[in-house]
Amino acid sequence: MNQLTASDCLCRQVVRVLEEGRPGHAAAQPLFAVFRESVDNGVFVGLVTAHNIMQHPDWIFADLTEHREFLFIAPNIGVRRALKIMDQHGVDALPVLDQQLFVGVVTRQSILEMLLQREHLLLMESRQLKKMLDVEHEQVVSWSEKLARLHGASCSLLSVFSVLAHTSVQDDLLQTGIESLSKLLEARYGAIGILDESGALKHFVYTGISPEQAQSIGQFPQGKGFLGVVIQENISLRLDDMSKDLHNIDFPAHHPSMKTLLAVPISHHGRVYGQVYLSDKEGGESFSKNDEELALSFACSLSLVLDNARKMEEVKQARQSLDYMAHFDALTDLPNRTLFKDRAQQAISHAQRNGGMVGILFLDLDNFKVVNDTIGHTLGDALLKRVADRISDCLRDGDTVARLGGDEFIVLLPDISDIQDAANVASKILESLTPPLNIDQHEVFVSISIGISIYPNNSKNMDGLLADADGAMYHAKKLGKNNYQFFTPEMNRSAQNYMKFEKHLRRALEQNELVLYYQPQVDIETGLIIGVEALIRWFSPELGMVGPEDFIPLAEETGLIVPIGAWVLKTACTQARFWQQNGLPIRVAVNLSSRQFHQVQNQQQSRHLLLDAVLNALDETGLPPDLLELEITEGILMQHLETTMEILNTLKSIGVRLSVDDFGTGYSSLSYLKRFPIDGIKIDKSFVNDITTDPSDKAIVAAITVMAQQLKLEVVAEGVETAEQLDFLRELRCQYVQGYYFSKPRPADEFLLLLQQGKLPFS
Numbered sequence: 105m106n107q108l109t110a111s112d113c114l115c116r117q118v119v120r121v122l123e124e125g126r127p128g129h130a131a132a133q134p135l136f137a138v139f140r141e142s143v144d145n146g147v148f149v150g151l152v153t154a155h156n157i158m159q160h161p162d163w164i165f166a167d168l169t170e171h172r173e174f175l176f177i178a179p180n181i182g183v184r185r186a187l188k189i190m191d192q193h194g195v196d197a198l199p200v201l202d203q204q205l206f207v208g209v210v211t212r213q214s215i216l217e218m219l220l221q222r223e224h225l226l227l228m229e230s231r232q233l234k235k236m237l238d239v240e241h242e243q244v245v246s247w248s249e250k251l252a253r254l255h256g257a258s259c260s261l262l263s264v265f266s267v268l269a270h271t272s273v274q275d276d277l278l279q280t281g282i283e284s285l286s287k288l289l290e291a292r293y294g295a296i297g298i299l300d301e302s303g304a305l306k307h308f309v310y311t312g313i314s315p316e317q318a319q320s321i322g323q324f325p326q327g328k329g330f331l332g333v334v335i336q337e338n339i340s341l342r343l344d345d346m347s348k349d350l351h352n353i354d355f356p357a358h359h360p361s362m363k364t365l366l367a368v369p370i371s372h373h374g375r376v377y378g379q380v381y382l383s384d385k386e387g388g389e390s391f392s393k394n395d396e397e398l399a400l401s402f403a404c405s406l407s408l409v410l411d412n413a414r415k416m417e418e419v420k421q422a423r424q425s426l427d428y429m430a431h432f433d434a435l436t437d438l439p440n441r442t443l444f445k446d447r448a449q450q451a452i453s454h455a456q457r458n459g460g461m462v463g464i465l466f467l468d469l470d471n472f473k474v475v476n477d478t479i480g481h482t483l484g485d486a487l488l489k490r491v492a493d494r495i496s497d498c499l500r501d502g503d504t505v506a507r508l509g510g511d512e513f514i515v516l517l518p519d520i521s522d523i524q525d526a527a528n529v530a531s532k533i534l535e536s537l538t539p540p541l542n543i544d545q546h547e548v549f550v551s552i553s554i555g556i557s558i559y560p561n562n563s564k565n566m567d568g569l570l571a572d573a574d575g576a577m578y579h580a581k582k583l584g585k586n587n588y589q590f591f592t593p594e595m596n597r598s599a600q601n602y603m604k605f606e607k608h609l610r611r612a613l614e615q616n617e618l619v620l621y622y623q624p625q626v627d628i629e630t631g632l633i634i635g636v637e638a639l640i641r642w643f644s645p646e647l648g649m650v651g652p653e654d655f656i657p658l659a660e661e662t663g664l665i666v667p668i669g670a671w672v673l674k675t676a677c678t679q680a681r682f683w684q685q686n687g688l689p690i691r692v693a694v695n696l697s698s699r700q701f702h703q704v705q706n707q708q709q710s711r712h713l714l715l716d717a718v719l720n721a722l723d724e725t726g727l728p729p730d731l732l733e734l735e736i737t738e739g740i741l742m743q744h745l746e747t748t749m750e751i752l753n754t755l756k757s758i759g760v761r762l763s764v765d766d767f768g769t770g771y772s773s774l775s776y777l778k779r780f781p782i783d784g785i786k787i788d789k790s791f792v793n794d795i796t797t798d799p800s801d802k803a804i805v806a807a808i809t810v811m812a813q814q815l816k817l818e819v820v821a822e823g824v825e826t827a828e829q830l831d832f833l834r835e836l837r838c839q840y841v842q843g844y845y846f847s848k849p850r851p852a853d854e855f856l857l858l859l860q861q862g863k864l865p866f867s
């Protein structure tokens with residue numbers, strides 16, 4: 105407030121008088137302003153107080169003013185100065201003149217009154233101000249409280265942001281996020297919905313709504329209404345009144361009624377993970393652009409986390425599958441060699457510390473290669489899976505079965521108390537494989553050979569134990585398969601030999617170590633050579649002469665029988681063609697093995713390797729087909745009737761002769777043979793061997809001969825060694841014979857000499 109001046113404090117009780125006037129009865133303490141000529145606009149000549157009048161009651165105003173000092177002050181003089189002038193001149197009142205014009209009079213009293221009045225006014229004003237201050241203070245307090253709350257909310261939102269940047273999405277984190285965001289944007293309702301790959305709700309957190317309501321929202325069809333728009337079009341929505349929007353669909357039952365909406369997508373690089381939505385601001389107003397931006401930045405952080413989580417999940421899965429591939433066999437899902445070795449190593453270390461025992465079983469399916477080639481690789485794989493299941497079923501929880509590849513399995517018994525425990529498991533496995541396996545409507549019989557090694561009885565380290573079990577397994581094979589054997593040091597040697605053997609055999613073909621020997625077949629009546637059987641020999645520089653019975657099974661198992669068989673056919677045909685061209689036409693018999701017979705080159709083409717080999721041999725050598733005879737065993741006839749029949753018919757249509765070797769040792773009856781395009785049978789040498797001593801063998805040979813003749817089948821008796829046997833056979837009317845009695849199998853050049861003689865010496 106400005107400082108008080110004289111003009112502010114004019115006294116109201118001033119009486120204007122003319123100088124010639126005479127004071128009458130003056131009112132209590134009156135003041136007289138004296139003028140010359142006019143009281144209104146005359147010249148002011150002085151001020152007279154009641155006190156002056158009382159001193160000279162008979163004077164006129166002019167007298168009274170004349171004897172007094174002419175004092176006045178300007179209107180803008182401050183009141184303090186005015187009081188000071190009054191003090192100096194000993195007066196209580198002063199006229200106020202502005203440029204000689206009378207303005208009024210200030211008195212001590214009027215100044216005092218004015219000061220009082222002024223003080224009162226100030227007081228009033230200050231009170232007013234205080235009141236206003238109080239209100240303002242209250243407002244400030246409430247604002248600051250609100251700010252603090254907002255600050256708290258934004259802090260926790262910030263902390264959610266920063267946590268999100270480092271972790272995966274968890275419901276509690278999302279919960280804090282949506283609560284903070286709703287608080288910050290003063291939304292009554294808020295929710296975050298995150299969808300999975302299929303579009304179903306994976307995470308749903310909310311605030312401001314009850315769990316029942318949330319449940320109804322959760323059941324709300326995803327992808328519909330506003331939220332559907334947000335997800336599908338990857339856009340934000342800000343609505344003042346949802347009910348008026350064209351995307352509005354009826355809320356489900358129990359859904360809280362809502363008016364305003366702010367919904368933003370949680371998306372990253374165009375991929376939408378879900379949405380954040382808020383509804384109904386506390387104050388009733390709409391969501392602002394700022395609100396939207398804040399919600400979007402929250403959603404953006406969330407999307408980064410979700411995207412990161414997705415990538416981490418992909419990395420995890422990739423790692424898992426890599427890890428899986430490194431440790432498991434893809435076909436059977438069993439542990440592979442690596443994982444097995446890991447576990448075996450642990451088991452051995454554990455046994456070492458605790459003085460325990462570990463058993464290792466090495467398993468190899470018998471004749472799997474034959475089975476696999478016969479039923480095809482797809483069914484072969486299915487068979488391996490079934491075998492894996494059966495083996496697994498025989499084991500306890502802590503045991504491990506692994507597949508080493510092919511048809512080899514290995515079992516770890518990490519904690520046995522006796523070697524008998526391992527034997528029990530082995531026989532359980534053998535037994536479990538006795539019933540046939542049903543593979544794609546085929547009944548397949550399989551058996552398995554098992555080798556067992558034991559820690560600490562055999563090798564002390566894992567690789568040694570594996571090699572021991574492997575050696576024992578080979579031994580089990582040699583003992584006729586379908587059995588188990590414990591490892592002994594001797595086995596080690598034989599297993600090593602076997603492996604060496606295989607290595608050498610692989611080289612035998614290229615190194616020309618294989619040779620055909622020829623054994624004549626003779627007409628029992630005339631003594632003429634009517635045919636010849638080609639029999640293979642292997643002259644190995646390392647192993648010496650090896651007979652077919654010692655290496656044909658290995659060749660079958662390793663698949664080497666296919667190229668070897670083709671070589672035999674070609675060589676035999678070349679030889680026979682050579683004899684024919686030299687005027688000695690003679691039919692040559694070639695032995696076929698089961699695997700060779702059923703080997704298919706390619707499932708789709710169903711091209712038969714054997715047929716190929718036969719046709720090639722005939723084509724390339726020019727041998728007339730009727731000079732080639734193929735010997736097949738009863739076993740071959742019994743397998744895969746349909747394909748066997750097809751192959752035989754094809755061979756027959758080419759003009760090749762077919763005979764059944766080792767007849768009588770298998771299961772086929774002569775009547776059964778009728779069904780096949782067979783030209784002849786060869787009675788197995790075991791019958792011939794005892795024909796002179798064993799009446800039943802004689803009876804069998806007799807029966808076979810008679811029936812074969814009725815069926816118009818040629819009969820060759822094998823293994824004739826003595827004249828007595830020959831006599832018996834002649835008596836039984838057997839047509840043809842073969843055996844040492846006439847000639848052992850001989851190399852081609854030696855056999856040529858026999859041929860040139862035409863007739864053998866016996867007759």
Ligand code: C2E
Pocket residue numbers: 623638639640651652653656672694695696697735765766789822823824825842843844845849
């Ligand atoms: P196989 O077809 O029954 O051949 C007859 C076997 O009996 C031959 O043995 C022959 O030398 C032998 N043998 C012949 N006469 C007598 C005899 O009077 N007394 C005795 N004790 N034995 C006699 P080898 O040559 O050792 O052949 C054994 C088996 O090996 C053959 O039995 C045949 O199944 C198989 N084999 C031989 N060569 C081949 C071949 O090129 N391919 C195939 N897949 N198997 C072959």
Ligand code: MG
Pocket residue numbers: 637695735765
């Ligand atoms: Mg034969």
Ligand code: MG
Pocket residue numbers: 765766786788789822
């Ligand atoms: Mg035979």
